[in-house]
Amino acid sequence: MAQAILDVMPGASTGTVQVSDPLNFWAGKRVEPRQQKNAEPVFEPATGDCFFLLGSRWEKREKIAKLEVINNGKSITEALVDIDIAWQCIEYYAGLAGALAGQHVQLPGGAFAYTRREPLGVCVGIGAWNYPFQIAAWKSAPALACGNAMVFKPSPFTPVTAVILAEIYKEAGVPDGLFCVVQGGAETGTILCQHPKVAKVSFTGSVPTGKKVMEMSAKGVKQVTLELGGKSPLIIFKDCDLENAVRGALMANFLTQGQVCCNGTRVFVQKDIMPQFLEEVVKRTKAILVGDPLLDSTRMGALINKPHLEKVLGFVSQAKLQGARVLCGGERFVPSDPKLVNGYFMSPCVLDNCRDDMTCVKEEIFGPVMSVLPFDTEEEVVQRANNTTFGLASGVFTRDISRAHRVAENLEAGTCFINNYNISPVEVPFGGYKMSGFGRENGQVTIEYYSQLKTVVVEMGDVDNYF
Numbered sequence: 001m002a003q004a005i006l007d008v009m010p011g012a013s014t015g016t017v018q019v020s021d022p023l024n025f026w027a028g029k030r031v032e033p034r035q036q037k038n039a040e041p042v043f044e045p046a047t048g049d050c051f052f053l054l055g056s057r058w059e060k061r062e063k064i065a066k067l068e069v070i071n072n073g074k075s076i077t078e079a080l081v082d083i084d085i086a087w088q089c090i091e092y093y094a095g096l097a098g099a100l101a102g103q104h105v106q107l108p109g110g111a112f113a114y115t116r117r118e119p120l121g122v123c124v125g126i127g128a129w130n131y132p133f134q135i136a137a138w139k140s141a142p143a144l145a146c147g148n149a150m151v152f153k154p155s156p157f158t159p160v161t162a163v164i165l166a167e168i169y170k171e172a173g174v175p176d177g178l179f180c181v182v183q184g185g186a187e188t189g190t191i192l193c194q195h196p197k198v199a200k201v202s203f204t205g206s207v208p209t210g211k212k213v214m215e216m217s218a219k220g221v222k223q224v225t226l227e228l229g230g231k232s233p234l235i236i237f238k239d240c241d242l243e244n245a246v247r248g249a250l251m252a253n254f255l256t257q258g259q260v261c262c263n264g265t266r267v268f269v270q271k272d273i274m275p276q277f278l279e280e281v282v283k284r285t286k287a288i289l290v291g292d293p294l295l296d297s298t299r300m301g302a303l304i305n306k307p308h309l310e311k312v313l314g315f316v317s318q319a320k321l322q323g324a325r326v327l328c329g330g331e332r333f334v335p336s337d338p339k340l341v342n343g344y345f346m347s348p349c350v351l352d353n354c355r356d357d358m359t360c361v362k363e364e365i366f367g368p369v370m371s372v373l374p375f376d377t378e379e380e381v382v383q384r385a386n387n388t389t390f391g392l393a394s395g396v397f398t399r400d401i402s403r404a405h406r407v408a409e410n411l412e413a414g415t416c417f418i419n420n421y422n423i424s425p426v427e428v429p430f431g432g433y434k435m436s437g438f439g440r441e442n443g444q445v446t447i448e449y450y451s452q453l454k455t456v457v458v459e460m461g462d463v464d465n466y467f
């Protein structure tokens with residue numbers, strides 16, 4: 001298998017990166033794992049060196065989180081959670097590896113059949129830039145646990161921490177070639193999707209790229225998992241616990257600067273409680289501390305890059321033109337720290353006066369912009385919530401248990417959070433309906449997306465011969 005994976009991408013091996021995208025700052029550099037123990041992590045864009053070194057689990061957690069902040073711009077508080085989710089994921093699938101099992105089926109005459117769960121072969125993982133380390137873990141852990149090899153391509157905007165994961169696997173004894181990181185953009189992704197020795201592609205990214213990945217994979221009859229975008233509804237009924245609903249709305253919109261695929265960016269609020277909800281949500285949004293993501297006190301870091309910041313600000317301008325009211329934020333934010341003045345920061349935004357036909361309500365913004373929409377009845381809100389081509393996640397806040405489950409059943413989405421939002425424990429499957437994709441990550445079910453069943457039929461008597 002190790003040889004097969006090296007055939008897929010010559011030059012790739014565990015912990016060693018062959019860079020193919022001249023646009024990213026790793027171009028032409030090789031990243032090698034360093035052998036010394038207990039040294040500090042070094043990140044040197046000028047030389048292209050990145051070293052992650054041995055240490056205790058907790059030291060590593062901090063080091064990887066810092067690199068993830070540099071990689072992505074999210075706050076250190078969130079990055080630490082991402083690293084925790086990643087190691088929990090790897091431990092979970094490492095535990096499941098020993099529990100993979102087939103089925104025994106008794107047949108007439110003493111014959112029987114059994115099924116074996118076998119690996120697919122070389123799997124490709126292609127990641128987005130919003131959760132670079134976590135996505136690499138979510139894809140590689142089940143892939144390796146099922147006996148596959150994986151070639152992982154991070155986003156060229158966040159090339160750093162997938163390499164760290166490769167170093168960790170190597171340190172843990174994963175044979176060379178079983179998990180490879182290949183850097184690059186669309187061209188590299190295309191090569192991987194089209195390669196005849198690749199058995200499966202697991203993709204996280206936008207809908208347009210997901211369609212291309214599916215098309216390319218279809219030509220080689222490769223299995224595909226697509227984790228794509230969303231425009232998820234969060235429905236807040238008047239009988240909710242308002243304090244928790246407000247917290248839920250903030251969690252549904254502002255993690256990772258709002259660059260989260262499953263964010264509940266269409267916040268439907270029952271009219272009776274709209275004034276109280278808006279007052280509280282705006283007060284707390286204004287209090288979000290934006291700035292240096294490496295500081296413990298910071299709650300919102302920088303967006304991924306300048307074009308993306310401009311795109312998000314453009315959505316806010318367009319929303320205003322279409323009649324939305326900006327209750328707070330929605331502007332470029334310049335921190336007082338002189339070294340941060342050119343950063344891609346923006347103030348988190350709450351939009352009121354929204355209608356279902358506005359661009360900010362229909363399209364995925366992928367930034368810290370919450371659109372609030374009033375509603376009257378359950379029937380009406382469920383119909384409006386489902387009126388989208390996406391179907392990744394959804395949420396409902398209510399104290400009425402029957403209503404909560406009825407709404408969860410009727411929402412067309414891969415996940416429905418009841419009285420919470422954006423929690424993704426590794427034990428729980430995650431994935432989309434409709435154009436948000438298919439296949440699942442996390443949970444036991446994901447082993448079905450990284451393995452195939454072989455049926456073995458055993459005859460215990462003579463062969464029936466019709467000829």
Ligand SMILES: NC(=O)C1=CN([C@@H]2O[C@H](COP(=O)(O)OP(=O)(O)OC[C@H]3O[C@@H](n4cnc5c(N)ncnc54)[C@H](O)[C@@H]3O)[C@@H](O)[C@H]2O)C=CC1
Pocket residue numbers: 126127128129130131153154155156184185186187188189190193204205206207208209210212213226227228229230260261262364366392436437
């Ligand atoms: N459902 C989910 O789990 C998640 C979905 N997303 C979605 O991802 C999007 C943002 O991420 P981006 O990185 O901007 O998405 P993107 O689609 O531009 O890129 C995603 C990855 O695909 C690669 N790629 C680009 N063109 C390719 C091609 N022709 N063939 C193969 N690979 C190619 C990129 O280099 C990158 O690694 C948002 O729409 C968001 O909703 C992001 C995170 C999680």
